[in-house]
Amino acid sequence: xxxxxxxxxxxxxxxxxxxxxxxxxxxxxxxxxxxxxxxxxxxxxxxxxxxxxxxxxxxxxxxxxxxxxxxxxxxxxxxxxxxxxxxxxxxxxxxxxxxxxxxxxxxxxxxxxxxxxxxxxxxxxxxx
Amino acid sequence: xxxxxxxxxxxxxxxxxxxxxxxxxxxxxxxxxxxxxxxxxxxxxxxxxxxxxxxxxxxxxxxxxxxxxxxxxxxxxxxxxxxxxxxxxxxxxxxxxxxxxxxxxxxxxxxxxxxxxxxxxxxxxxxxxxxxxxxxxxxxxxxxxxxxxxxxxxxxxxxxxxxxxxxxxxxxxxxxxxxxxxxxxxxxxxxxxxxxxxxxxxxxxxxxxxxxxxxxxxxxxxxxxxxxxxxxxxxxxxxxxxxxxxxxxxxxxxxxxxx
Numbered sequence: 001x002x003x004x005x006x007x008x009x010x011x012x013x014x015x016x017x018x019x020x021x022x023x024x025x026x027x028x029x030x031x032x033x034x035x036x037x038x039x040x041x042x043x044x045x046x047x048x049x050x051x052x053x054x055x056x057x058x059x060x061x062x063x064x065x066x067x068x069x070x071x072x073x074x075x076x077x078x079x080x081x082x083x084x085x086x087x088x089x090x091x092x093x094x095x096x097x098x099x100x101x102x103x104x105x106x107x108x109x110x111x112x113x114x115x116x117x118x119x120x121x122x123x124x125x126x127x128x
Numbered sequence: 129x130x131x132x133x134x135x136x137x138x139x140x141x142x143x144x145x146x147x148x149x150x151x152x153x154x155x156x157x158x159x160x161x162x163x164x165x166x167x168x169x170x171x172x173x174x175x176x177x178x179x180x181x182x183x184x185x186x187x188x189x190x191x192x193x194x195x196x197x198x199x200x201x202x203x204x205x206x207x208x209x210x211x212x213x214x215x216x217x218x219x220x221x222x223x224x225x226x227x228x229x230x231x232x233x234x235x236x237x238x239x240x241x242x243x244x245x246x247x248x249x250x251x252x253x254x255x256x257x258x259x260x261x262x263x264x265x266x267x268x269x270x271x272x273x274x275x276x277x278x279x280x281x282x283x284x285x286x287x288x289x290x291x292x293x294x295x296x297x298x299x300x301x302x303x304x305x306x307x308x309x310x311x312x313x314x315x316x317x318x319x320x321x322x323x324x325x326x327x328x329x330x331x332x333x334x335x336x337x338x339x340x341x342x343x344x345x346x347x348x349x350x351x352x353x354x355x356x357x358x359x360x361x362x363x364x365x366x367x368x369x370x371x372x373x374x375x376x377x378x379x380x381x382x383x384x385x386x387x
Contacts, residue, residue, distance in 0.1 A: 012289050013235060034234060036245050063245055063270045064215040065188055066286035125239035
């Protein structure tokens with residue numbers, strides 16, 4: 001399974017890429033695969049204040065719905081409106097074009113609570 | 129991926145098998161209570177196997193236009209109308225149909241990497257095969273299908289990476305219940321059951337229930353411990369069942385998720 005080495009991860013299958021004080025967030029390849037072809041995405045609003053592990057977004061496929069959680073606390077500064085219009089981008093490129101939202105971190109030390117790529121990979125089911 | 133994980137390790141799951149049909153609102157409220165316990169790691173994975181009293185349920189994206197008759201006429205036929213906080217469109221549940229509600233934490237190293245949707249379909253396909261019915265997947269159409277129509281329908285919800293809702297499997301329900309809706313919003317597709325396919329040779333609900341449980345254990349890779357419900361459930365959960373039944377069975381179901 002595809003896991004970028006320089007990202008951080010949550011146990012609820014979000015990924016985080018940190019640039020300066022901005023955390024870009026998406027769902028992992030494992031998560032998009034579990035939900036199958038996404039048909040609907042609901043994102044937070046820009047300027048929303050969020051706390052780590054808050055429910056902030058919803059992703060749905062034809063048969064499944066799942067919540068997405070904020071990996072870190074802070075203020076939502078940007079959302080990816082393209083994936084709202086074309087949710088399948090998340091299936092095709094979960095770690096790139098399929099990012100969901102960006103958070104300006106209020107507690108950057110929360111990053112230390114997230115998993116690195118090795119830890120996340122170890123936590124996942126083995127492919128058959 | 130070879131990362132040295134142990135094959136064959138099976139975590140425990142408790143399977144609660146209900147002997148009599150349950151009102152949808154009660155079943156869902158109980159499922160939601162168990163889900164909260166599972167999220168808090170207070171109980172192992174749970175699989176609920178039950179039948180519902182007649183009900184039409186609308187999923188999160190369901191459209192009213194997929195109802196062929198209104199709530200009042202449904203009521204006059206003894207069918208409730210409820211919303212369901214699951215993926216998927218509109219469906220019917222009633223006696224003679226098993227619903228399988230796994231309350232499972234996904235994404236553990238001990239799990240199978242197949243998608244959860246694939247696994248639910250696989251349980252239905254293997255159970256149907258056990259009774260001589262060839263069921264299969266159709267590209268772009270979830271569920272388990274037979275030459276005579278759809279035999280198993282799927283709609284689930286993953287919250288905190290613990291599953292809710294799941295799958296229904298038609299053994300011998302009154303299929304006229306499905307005629308009140310456009311099942312799953314699929315125009316022109318038929319609904320089948322083991323009874324419509326096998327006629328007089330249809331197996332008992334009990335036999336099909338056992339088959340679904342066995343295949344669920346194998347596909348989801350869990351060691352299933354069976355309890356007759358509600359009587360044999362662990363006492364703490366039995367009390368929650370009773371409180372739920374006394375409290376809220378008549379209330380409508382509400383979606384409590386974000387969105």
